[in-house]
Amino acid sequence: MKRIPSSLFWLAIALAGIGLTVSSFLMVAFMKLQPCPLCIAQRTLFMLMGMVALVAFFAHRNLAGKIAGGLTVLTALSGAAVAGYQVWMQHQPAHKFSCAGDTNFVEDIVYWLGKQSPALFDAPGVCQDTSLLILGQSLAVWALVAFAACALLGLWALLRRVA
Numbered sequence: 690m691k692r693i694p695s696s697l698f699w700l701a702i703a704l705a706g707i708g709l710t711v712s713s714f715l716m717v718a719f720m721k722l723q724p725c726p727l728c729i730a731q732r733t734l735f736m737l738m739g740m741v742a743l744v745a746f747f748a749h750r751n752l753a754g755k756i757a758g759g760l761t762v763l764t765a766l767s768g769a770a771v772a773g774y775q776v777w778m779q780h781q782p783a784h785k786f787s788c789a790g791d792t793n794f795v796e797d798i799v800y801w802l803g804k805q806s807p808a809l810f811d812a813p814g815v816c817q818d819t820s821l822l823i824l825g826q827s828l829a830v831w832a833l834v835a836f837a838a839c840a841l842l843g844l845w846a847l848l849r850r851v852a
Contacts, residue, residue: 706739
């Protein structure tokens with residue numbers, strides 16, 4: 690049985706990250722969704738993960754490729770943490786969180802980016818909103834699944850011999 694080259698794993702992660710980023714823009718535009726700060730953070734991490742995985746794809750045989758691969762996995766794990774936090778928030782009682790409460794550092798960064806480039810980073814939505822469900826799960830759950838899958842795929846590509 691022929692082994693799949695490691696470079697194809699990086700290409701798959703790159704295409705997933707870029708595809709999910711584009712999908713998020715399309716859902717906002719055509720479905721009139723209002724992304725929250727955590728959604729924007731996840732979108733940004735999908736974009737970063739895709740770009741770094743693309744570097745790993747082109748340079749997978751040398752040290753720069755290994756570094757890019759490690760950064761890809763780290764970005765995917767960071768995205769999983771943000772998505773996991775949002776999933777946790779969505780399962781808390783509605784009164785536990787308030788829009789008037791203190792913001793965390795992720796929200797602060799997104800709000801600052803939104804002032805710099807509203808077309809990319811405007812976040813008028815509420816993080817606990819679960820009005821859009823796909824197969825019974827929120828977009829945050831699906832983002833968590835995607836980030837976790839990309840992290841596992843990247844770890845697998847890093848730990849196997851270069852093919």
